[in-house]
Amino acid sequence: MRIWLDGSLRDLDDATVSVLDHGLTVGDGVFETLKAERARAFALTRHLERLTRSARGLGLPDPDLDEVRRACAAVLDAEPVEHGRLRITYTGGLAPLGSDRGDVGTTLIAAVAASPRRPDTTAVITVPFVRNERSAVAGLKTTSYAENVVALAAAHRAGASEALLANTVGRLCEGTGSNVFVVLDGELHTPPLESGCLPGITRALVVDWAGAKETDLPLEALEQAEEVFLTSSLRDAQAVVRLDGRDIATEPGPVTAEVMRIFELKAGDDIDP
Numbered sequence: 001m002r003i004w005l006d007g008s009l010r011d012l013d014d015a016t017v018s019v020l021d022h023g024l025t026v027g028d029g030v031f032e033t034l035k036a037e038r039a040r041a042f043a044l045t046r047h048l049e050r051l052t053r054s055a056r057g058l059g060l061p062d063p064d065l066d067e068v069r070r071a072c073a074a075v076l077d078a079e080p081v082e083h084g085r086l087r088i089t090y091t092g093g094l095a096p097l098g099s100d101r102g103d104v105g106t107t108l109i110a111a112v113a114a115s116p117r118r119p120d121t122t123a124v125i126t127v128p129f130v131r132n133e134r135s136a137v138a139g140l141k142t143t144s145y146a147e148n149v150v151a152l153a154a155a156h157r158a159g160a161s162e163a164l165l166a167n168t169v170g171r172l173c174e175g176t177g178s179n180v181f182v183v184l185d186g187e188l189h190t191p192p193l194e195s196g197c198l199p200g201i202t203r204a205l206v207v208d209w210a211g212a213k214e215t216d217l218p219l220e221a222l223e224q225a226e227e228v229f230l231t232s233s234l235r236d237a238q239a240v241v242r243l244d245g246r247d248i249a250t251e252p253g254p255v256t257a258e259v260m261r262i263f264e265l266k267a268g269d270d271i272d273p
Helices: 044-058 063-079 146-157 201-210 256-267
Strands: 003-006 008-010 029-037 081-089 107-114 121-131 162-166 172-175 181-182 187-190 227-232 236-243
Touching: 003 063, 008 063, 044 063, 044 081, 044 201, 044 236, 063 081, 063 107, 081 172, 121 146, 121 172, 121 181, 121 227, 146 201, 181 201, 181 256, 187 201, 201 227, 227 256, 236 256
Parallel strands: 121 162, 121 236
Antiparallel strands: 003 008, 003 107, 029 081, 081 107, 162 172, 172 181, 181 187, 181 227, 227 236
């Protein structure tokens, strides 16, 4: 694996950052995960726009998007995967111990690795942890990811691939690394950004391409729904067939299957929609 780190492509053993990098010591950083298809990054422009929004939300300087594009191109050229995960990480850089930032400058990392294609169906659980829709980092894709690590580990222990969370007022929010859609009375819905969920790139494309409604929903909507599916950069759209250990379907339902078809068709037509 070859890694882009602060302006150049490096071998894995040489791609090191300081133990005092603020992204490590306090999670002061943002990141993006993109799907790599045949050595090309999908929806790169949308991801770079969100990277900038997240950086601004933390008060970090805007990333140099020309450099980020060079970084992505360099690692994809070095590791031309057929299907993989491209990760961009942007942190506050070298800083004193504690929450105060330093003045040395930011850190930029890009890396790509092959990843298996997801199955069409999956199992999920709900967890008692909540998203704080009023948090200072609500809706930002930050490297402060410990809550997601804990919730995802609980999902894996239960034989599921994802954990779904409500927000502090009991409304359906999102997964640890995905957005959630439900079909109610034949109509497609997803929680609004005001719920505290991440503004997912795949989520936005599904809303645009499939006409989903952004609807404030109780967590119980998961049990009432005719269909449930997840979206993320590596999942695209993936049907949920098992919820909290209970079978709710055996295959993607008709609405989900149509969303999957539309997404594959439109994404295949435009690598940077």
